[in-house]
Amino acid sequence: MSLTTTEYNSLLREYEQRRLEGEKELHRRKEEVVRAIPAIAEIDEQLVHGSVTAAKLALTGNTSALDALARTNEWLIRQKKQLLTGAGYPADYLEPHYTCPHCKDTGVVILRSADGTTAQRPCTCFRRAIIERYYMEDGLRKRLEKENFATFNLGYYSDRRIDESTGQTYRAIAEAALRDAKSFTEAFGSSYNNLLISGFSGVGKTFLANCIAGNLLSRGYTVLYLSAFRLFEIFEHYRFGDRDLSKQASMDFDNILDCDLLIVDDLGTEMSNTYTTSQLFVCLEERDREKKSTLITTNLTMDDLSKRYSERIASRLFLFRYIKLFADDIRVQQIL
Ligand SMILES: [Zn+2]
Structure with missing residues (x-):
């Protein structure tokens, strides 16, 4: 944790x-190809020779010879590709194959700003690896496999029981909730929204949150899932913890602010x-400023929320997209 x-x-x-393994694997593929198609080794030699010649020509400023050389190189590269695919290899067989093309498996991306300065940032894949490794318990991982949109x-939501405040059946309300959750998920990344899923225990709030989490994780977003208990524990440690605990809590706190979706x-x-x-x-304020979505599930009604938390928190939560679920306790239904 x-x-x-x-x-x-x-x-x-x-x-x-x-x-390292990627480099080794590339080396192995190169050797394999050269054994199968010796002409490729000759082309490679000509390409190396060409680049030495290009360096010399660049010094003399002979641009027409440089252009001719560039055309020859292009032709050689095309030839090489044709030989490769002609022998049944994929066209990118001699390119490095990275697990993450953004950072080329370094875990770091370099951002260039308009004024030409550069800064190093952890790649999304690295942030996701940290979050997955240190926050996702095995139990949660297994639950995401079972609890998804599919x-x-x-069937757990009655088409006879009616919510009196809206006059709608539990089923109709759940159908609308599912549609809302799907549209939130589909629009994620292109439009900024927050979600509040409310309802009594056992109505499927966490299930619905897991549907969203699993989908976004599979699309490469960083999703940090914390019980409210754990979140507040981190807040507490951030302030009162001993030095090591605070250092940890400060890192946790950064992840809370930084992840794409906080649940x-x-x-x-x-x-x-x-x-x-x-x-x-x-936390809510900062994430809102950065246009990073937050999803909250709660047993509390809007009324309870404004009584329990400060007015400024309640007014933030009122802006969340609101999903309410009604059901006879699904956990009990599953047992029956
Ligand atoms: Zn990466």
């Missing part, structure tokens, strides 16, 4: 290992105080 420097370094070593069962499960079940509640506001 926690990320120490040792673990962080071990992740870096894994990336290094992945790059397995969401509307807070069962808001209202945590032990909170004025300080942790104010941290919740900081």
